[in-house]
Amino acid sequence: MxxxxxxxxxxxxxxxxxxxxxxxxxxxxxxxxxxxxxxxxxxxxxxxxxxxxxxxGFIDIHSHSDLFYHACPSAESKVRQGVTTEVVGMCSFSPAPVGPGRAELVKAWAGGIGSRLPIAWESFGQYLEHLRRLGPSVNIVQFVGQGALRLATVGPDNRPPTAAEHAAMERYLAEALEAGAFGFSTGLVYPPSLYAFTEELIALARSMARRGGLYFSHIRGEAAMLEDAIAEAIRIGEEGGVPVQIAHIKAAGRENWGRMERALRLVDEARARGVEVTADVYPYTAGSTKMDNLMPSWMHDGGIPRLLGRLADSEARRRAMEECLVDGERWLTLSGATGWDEIVIATCSRPEIEGMSLAALARQSGKPPAEAMFDLILSERASVSMVLFSQSEDNVAKALGHPHVMVGSDSLGLSAGPGPHPGKPHPRMYGTFPRVLGRYCREQRLFSWETAVHKMTGMPAAKLRFKxxxxxxxxxxxxxxxxxxxxVRDEATYPDPHxxxxxxxxxxxxxxxxxxxxxxxxxxxxxxxxxx
Ligand SMILES: [Zn+2]
Missing domain, CATH: 2.30.40.10 (Urease, subunit C, domain 1)
Structure with missing residues (x-):
């Protein structure tokens, strides 16, 4: 043979x-x-x-490529890193299910992350069929986003579900698991995911426990409330009877850097009493997300049109500044207090300002930084992403080195080559896995090659119950x-990410x-x- x-x-x-x-x-x-x-x-x-x-082949335990497979089924920027399987549907976002008449709502929601989803499905199963027809070059593990469950039922509003709506969410979740979802994810800083109280999430978890579903959590806060937010995620797993994954574990904002050890200790303590809690991390001190995530949660109530309306309203701007401006020079959000020079425009419709900090944009436009930020989010209709420098190098190494932390890119995009993908996206889109191998394993000797590879393969495979x-x-x-x-090494940098x-x-x-x-x-x- x-x-x-x-x-x-x-x-x-x-x-x-x-x-x-x-x-x-x-x-x-x-x-x-x-x-x-x-x-x-x-x-x-x-x-x-x-x-x-x-x-x-490496398993990217936390990725957002599901918003981009239709544009880039080859997933080249990911496979070139050695990744053969991606876990998607993270941070409450997933392209399905889509409730009756809610396609435009889901499109706008994904559009805020730079994705143009060609929604031609309603159920999770129909969406997975669409994915299969795309012919991706990478294996896909799809979760259902709890934000999608809420959009399909409650809609974008800030309120608890009615009993009927909650039952509908559980039904959508059961259908998704039946079709091939591995569990559900939250993004408890993103609307409408963040409108869910803990009890709502415990009930959702309980409803899938019997089917072996997993709970992957972007927690409610990664700054001052880090320990409380991790405790909440653990409680959802413990009372819901499901395994938990803490996504992209971090302590954001320098005044919170000291919290990382306590955060990791909470994971250890939960494991010691028998709760299956693990976490993942990306090997960079900057994160990346939508810039409108810098707005306080009340501004998001009712969805993007309402957000844009508030951004155009001087009274709402004044209230946001009163809440978020610290010492007149830093902006306080769930990601901690960040200096204007630490917030960098990643992708928007104006290439000339991509890669520029909000401090520089403010200087250029002669406006106070907060006003420059409001104006930018408004003129881009919330479709602007950012890179946010908020973490410490020490903590990245501490998390990476923890025995129950694996590697996840959290990357927001895919590219089929160095040319066409727009802007200055976070370099993790191209460099996460080789960076762990080159920088943290070979250069810093944080762990052995065997351990580095285990964190990218056997450990996530065990979490996903791969046989x-x-x-x-x-x-x-x-x-x-x-x-x-x-x-082996990453070549992508912040100024030259492609x-x-x-x-x-x-x-x-x-x-x-x-x-x-x-x-x-x-x-x-x-x-x-x-x-x-
Ligand atoms: Zn996230």
């Missing part, structure tokens, strides 16, 4: 955290056929992996990433070689995965 692919002479890190071993890996079709030293047999293709490490992915094992799916430990990494010469998705040396084969090798 001839194998379809034989990878010879590499050091196999199997993803479990076990020490690397010199082994060959044989692939037949979409499966790993054998893992052993000196495999001798005919193969249609042989890759010499001398000097390379052979790892399971046959995330490890280099005979019979497992042939998702493989080959990297050079001497050279750069693919170096040192990742081969990426195999379900047995198909998608990254093949300098060539990128945009084949539909990915699958929409469903829970085991």
């Amino acid at each position: 001839a194998w379809s692919l034989l990878i010879r002479n590499g050091t196999v890190l199997d993803g479990s955290g076990a020490p690397g071993e010199g082994n060959d890996v044989a692939v037949e079709g979409d499966r790993i056929a054998d893992v052993a030293p000196g495999l001798a047999g005919a193969a249609a293709r042989v890759i010499d992996a001398s000097g390379l490490m052979v790892a399971p 046959d992915r995330g490890l280099v094992r005979k019979g497992f799916a042939a998702d493989l990433t080959l990297f050079d430990p001497a050279t 750069r693919h990494p170096t040192g990742i010469p081969y990426v195999v998705v379900n047995g198909q070689v998608v990254v093949d040396g300098p060539r990128f084969n945009a084949v539909p090798a990915g699958r929409v995965l469903t829970p085991a």
